[in-house]
Amino acid sequence: MPRVMAEVKEAWSCSLGEAVEALDAHGFDPRDEDSLAHGALWLRRLGNDPHFLGDLIVETLAACGARETAESAYGPQAIVLSGMREGFFLRANVWPSERDHAFRTSGARSFVYGIPHDHNFDFLTVGYFGPGYSSDYYEYDYEAVVGRCGETAELRFVERSTLSPGKLMHYRAHRDVHRQLPPESLSVSLNIVAANPAAGWFDQYGFDVAAGTVTGVLNPTATEVFLRLAVGLGGAEALDMAQRFGRLHPSDRLRLACFEARANAAGSPAAADAVWREAERCGSRLVAEEAQTRRRGLSTMR
Numbered sequence: 535m536p537r538v539m540a541e542v543k544e545a546w547s548c549s550l551g552e553a554v555e556a557l558d559a560h561g562f563d564p565r566d567e568d569s570l571a572h573g574a575l576w577l578r579r580l581g582n583d584p585h586f587l588g589d590l591i592v593e594t595l596a597a598c599g600a601r602e603t604a605e606s607a608y609g610p611q612a613i614v615l616s617g618m619r620e621g622f623f624l625r626a627n628v629w630p631s632e633r634d635h636a637f638r639t640s641g642a643r644s645f646v647y648g649i650p651h652d653h654n655f656d657f658l659t660v661g662y663f664g665p666g667y668s669s670d671y672y673e674y675d676y677e678a679v680v681g682r683c684g685e686t687a688e689l690r691f692v693e694r695s696t697l698s699p700g701k702l703m704h705y706r707a708h709r710d711v712h713r714q715l716p717p718e719s720l721s722v723s724l725n726i727v728a729a730n731p732a733a734g735w736f737d738q739y740g741f742d743v744a745a746g747t748v749t750g751v752l753n754p755t756a757t758e759v760f761l762r763l764a765v766g767l768g769g770a771e772a773l774d775m776a777q778r779f780g781r782l783h784p785s786d787r788l789r790l791a792c793f794e795a796r797a798n799a800a801g802s803p804a805a806a807d808a809v810w811r812e813a814e815r816c817g818s819r820l821v822a823e824e825a826q827t828r829r830r831g832l833s834t835m836r
């Protein structure tokens with residue numbers, strides 16, 4: 535489960551500006567223990583100020599009203615506190631309880647409750663307001679998983695625990711899996727999120743914890759979507775690009791999308807089978823395993 539950083543003790547508080555300034559000066563690299571401890575200390579200090587978030591919300595809403603615009607960094611759940619910095623950003627997450635209006639109108643899935651997932655980024659979090667959400671925590675070995683839907687992920691259950699007020703944790707990318715449960719009453723957590731520009735190419739998975747399997751990738755890239763669209767529209771250059779990316783692209787997921795797009799545009803089951811035969815030999819375990827499944831599906835259609 536995420537590492538509980540109970541050793542980070544601090545009685546003082548700081549303002550949001552002071553926290554951002556300190557993190558700007560020192561950076562935030564969760565792979566470096568000193569950097570992680572520094573980030574945790576400033577998150578602890580920020581979390582010790584019980585007023586800054588309420589003040590910020592009032593300030594922002596008042597400014598919006600004065601401008602009569604809808605400009606805001608506020609979504610239904612995440613409040614961006616710092617904007618993107620060099621390698622990180624700060625945010626507050628709002629966790630409604632089952633009794634709250636937002637939960638009743640938007641539903642559990644909008645807040646990722648009950649959807650086991652990992653993260654493709656590291657982040658620090660601290661319980662800031664309310665009793666905090668609970669999670670069933672699991673761990674798994676990212677390197678042993680290719681990401682095929684239905685693949686066994688060897689999830690290891692660790693425990694159920696709550697992000698109670700003041701509890702500070704480090705969620706480790708591609709390792710910690712959690713299934714969140716709504717808190718007893720409205721809660722807020724604060725995060726420092728490591729922002730790696732390459733993170734989008736690394737999968738975030740959903741899991742079926744009862745079966746111990748991957749249910750799918752939760753972070754499709756815009757590149758995949760545009761490529762599928764371009765191939766679907768039938769352009770020769772798009773097809774050529776899909777063939778090249780399918781053979782050579784560093785992202786297995788994009789390679790799979792290339793073969794899928796080509797198979798969908800192939801025109802006949804026999805032509806689609808030829809695409810998947812090529813995929814079986816492309817050298818990617820993810821693509822090859824998926825290709826075998828698709829070929830079995832095609833053979834039952836014929």
Ligand SMILES: [Fe+2]
Pocket residue numbers: 651652653712
């Ligand atoms: Fe999560």
